Amino acid sequence: MKKSVFMGTLAAAGLVATGAMAQDAGSSTLAAVKDHGALKCGVNPGTPGFAAPDASGVWKGFDVDLCRAVAAAIFGDPEKVEYTPLTSAVRFTALSSGEVDMLARNTTWTFSRDVDLKAEFTGVNYYDGQGFMIPKDLGVSSAKELEGATVCIETGTTTELNLADYFRTNGMDYEPVPVESFTEAQNQFLAGACDVYTTDASALAASRASFENPSDYVVLPEIISKEPLGPLVRHGDSEWGDVVRWTLNAMVSAEELGVTSENATEMAAGTDNPEINRLLGVEGELGAMLGLPNEWAFNVITMVGNYGETFEANIGESTPVGLARGLNALWTEGGLIYSPPFR
Amino acid sequence: MTTMIDPPKADGFRISQLLYDTRYRAITIQVIAVIAFAMIAVFLLVNVNRNLASLGKEIDFGFLSNPSNYDIQQVLVDYSSQSSNLRAAYVGLLNTLFVAFLGCILATLIGVTAGVLRLSKNWLVAKIMTVYVETFRNIPVVIWIIATMAVLSEALPQPRAFRGENPDASMWLWDSVAVTGRGTYIPRPEWGAGSIFVVITFLLSLVAIWAFGRWSKRRFEATGQILPNVWIKLAIFAVPTLLVFFILGRPIALVSPALKGFNFQGGIQLSNSFLALWLALSVYTGSFIAEIVRSGILAISKGQSEAAFALGMRPSRTMNLVILPQALRVIIPPLISQFLNLTKNSSLALAVGYQDLRATLGGTTMNNTGRELECMLLMMMIYLVVSLLISSGMNVYNKSMKLKER
Incomplete structure (x- = not known):
């Protein structure tokens, strides 16, 4: 008798619990980020030039600028980022559990991480070895x-x-x-x-x-x-992946097209180059397609800078880290940095 | 005479009785509790399954047979980066057991000494032990582990300091032990022909010590005479083995470590991460054991020792023959949980880069394969089994020490 009572309770509990399931795992990350009001970005706990808090505790660095760029694209404010310092051992767990929305943490793009670990790499921001x-x-x-x-x-x-x-x-x-x-x-x-x-x-x-x-x-x-380092997001939310991917592409395209944080405002008044116009949101609806404001890329470039600017400011030859562009020069200058067209 | 409780009427069951009748209430509450518990469990399981499915990561243990692709610093069995993840986990488990086993022994030695000394009549000794106990048990163990590691690697000379005509550092014990900031290198035995007989003799003398102990105890209980047990045991321990060793022409040689290339080679290396973890865990757990030992001794009423003194027993004999045998009954059960604590605390090894189970299966393997849930479940299961084995083993010992009531 005891056993049957137990089994009965189990069965009843199973029914109730399944009915009570409300949590849906596949909700949109972009909507969640907007709701939350800030981007949760996983960064390296301290690599000078790439990600490290400065003397006053403000996160600075090449990877940090990518987080700031995504925040600028979404909110028009690069400061709306919550940084989570992650060691290499916990970064993927933090990403897949939803503790962070994206990783910008010198992470190498490999087959098994992309396919088996269920991460989605959204580009390469530094070619390393x-x-x-x-x-x-x-x-x-x-x-x-x-x-x-x-x-x-x-x-x-x-x-x-x-x-x-x-x-x-x-x-x-x-x-x-x-x-x-x-x-x-x-x-x-x-x-x-x-x-x-x-x-x-x-x-x-x-x-x-x-x-x-x-x-x-x-x-x-x-x-x-070969260590192609890049930002990554969770598998299965392509819209969110697109936001991060095209934010990085916008920074690269901006450098290629000669748009900098200084002249972007001037160029946003309209130029002869249709690609610059599309990038800065003067023509077309690229922002809306991503679910972002139309001036998203303009915000990224004016508030954070183009790819070359963030490189020089954080890890370039004038900084203590002193890295040459090398492989990370634009493709037009013999490097590998290349963005698909904004069209 | 009327009965206090009327016998239940067979046809009189009403639903409200489930709540108001003391005969049924307990069952009702239990059923509700089981339902609630099962609901939470099912909810969690369904949720995990659904989330994993939406991530495309169904539970799969196939990764265990894939090559691990990483190297491990301290390897007690054959292992290379081509071995499987399962093998890596096994190496990690052995490292865990290794440090836990040695840790339990050292912690017990430290704890018993400190516990007894804390009751000493010598004011200074007692106070020093109080300071030790209070400092160590009130600071988190992970801080002790990291601090020990920092001291070992910063304060000790690096291998390159041993180099050159006038080296800054030199080896200890007639150039046989090198204590460096990377680890301590001790001589390694080299087994020549005939060394097996030395080992057999050694094992046989261990058996002989045990047999002698039993015989001597029985003789003591029968006649009351006490032999110089320690000296006899020491003699059995050393003399036959040494005799065989020299008769066979010293078949076992010791190879001292020597500086070669970047490091010392040729000896056995005890890495600093192991030493830091082992020492910190032992000293930390030792402070708890000291308190357990002290409380065990204080639990024996003063009359016992007074009676022993009245019979003319010396303090050391009073401790060994009267107090400790009784105190052990109080000491062993909490001691078991300290051993379990030490074993579980060894999972902090990653803080100093000692590759135990947590660092291999729950660290690099988990990170490289992305199988968090599987690795965590396996790890929890292994720790559970290890802990249960330790506690059942200790319970057998506890039973043998218990007061035998006839």
């Missing part, structure tokens, strides 16, 4: 001489996988020292707990720039992988 940094006094000039070295590595990154592959294919041994964050990796490296620090070359340059004596450290010439 993995490199090695080592103290100069160890006298190593090539990554091939790293047999038996101790290597600091952030767990849960593509660099961890590349490292394993690189040493295996070259028949070398190494000892991994797994660390949880970029800052922790720097501390361990400076304390000498590892001989080598490996991560994306851009981050190596950024971290070397922040050292007390940058000239005591060298970045080895080998680049052992």
Whole structure:
């Protein structure tokens, strides 16, 4: 008798609970962001030049500017962003659980992340590759001489996988020292707990720039992988993916078309170039198609800047990070940065 | 004489009785509670399933057989980046058990010593132990772990300091142990021909120690005479093994670590992340065990020790023969939960980069495959099983120490 009572209750409970299901998981992210009044953006907890809070606690950096650009496109206000610093180990969980709306956190676009992890990469904002940094006094000039070295590595990154592959294919041994964050990796490296620090070359340059004596450290010439870094959103909401994708494209197109934060207002009065007019919302309804105000791209460019401007302001050669454009120059200047047309 | 409660009438059941009749009320409440609980559970399950389906991520454990593609620092069994994720999880589990096992032993040693010393009549010793207990148990363990790691890696010399004509640092114990900011390197035994006999002798002498202990105890209970047990046991422990060792021409050699390339090679490496985790967990848990031991000893009435003194027993013998056997009955049950705590706290290993189960299965594997739910469920299950095994093992010991009522 007892058992049947129990089973009966279970069945009843099941019916009631299924009936009570109201939560629908597939709702629109754009509407949710607008409702919330701010964009929830996942960023790196601290890579100088890419994402780091400045002395007064304001988030600054190349990746942060992407968050600000999306906020500017949606709200016409780049400050409407709530930043969530995420370590590499928790970033995807945070994204897929809805804790953040987008990730702008030097994340490498790979097949398995795109397909299996159910993330949607919405472009590449920095073409990077993995490199090695080592103290100069160890006298190593090539990554091939790293047999038996101790290597600091952030767990849960593509660099961890590349490292394993690189040493295996070259028949070398190494000892991994797994660390949880970029800052922790720097501390361990400076304390000498590892001989080598490996991560994306851009981050190596950024971290070397922040050292007390940058000239005591060298970045080895080998680049052992392709690391296309870009923003990503959850799989399954293409409208939201389009907003992030075309915000980045707008910044790139603006640079290509010579629209800058200074001359955008002037150009918004109307130009001879129809593509600039469409981009700035003078002609056509591109904004409305995205579910955004028509001057969305204008806001992005005036409030945040075009791709080249944010690059130079955060990580360009005049900054302490001092990265050359290299692969990240416009396609017209021999780089890989390219935007589909605004049409 | 009338009965206090009328017998229930067979035909008189009304719905309202479910609430107002004490005979049925308990059942009603239980049924409602079960319904509520089951509703929440079903709601959660359905919700999870629906959300996963809408993400296109149905529950699938296939990723466990795919190659892990990452390396692990401390490997107790064969493992490479080509091994499967399951193997990586197994390596992580072994690392968890390794640090938990050594942690429980060290924590017990520290805890028992500190607990007994805290009751010492020597004011300074007692106060020092009070300060130890209060400092360590009132600061979160993760802070101790990170602080220990920082001290180890910042304060100790790096391998390159051992290099050169006039090195800044030198090895300890006749150049056999290197204590560095990367870890401590100890000599590794090299097993030559005949070393198996040494090992067998050693194991046999362990059995002999156990047998001697039983015989000596029975003799003590029968005659009241006490042998110098410690010395005899030490002799059985060392003499036969050493004899065989030298007779066979020293088949087991010790290979000292030596600086080669970037690091020390040739010895056994105890990485700093392991040492930091092990020491911090042991010292932290030891402070709780100290309090448990102290309370256990204080629970034995003063009359017991007074009676022992009156019989002319020395303080150490009073402690060993009268107080501790009784105190253990009070100490063991809370001690079990401290062991469980230590095991579970070892999952903070990732803070210092020690790759335990949480860092492999619940860290890199989860992150690379994106199977959060599966990894979490597996991890919870494994921790649950490990904890239950520890507590059932300790319960067997507890039973053997319990007061036997005849």
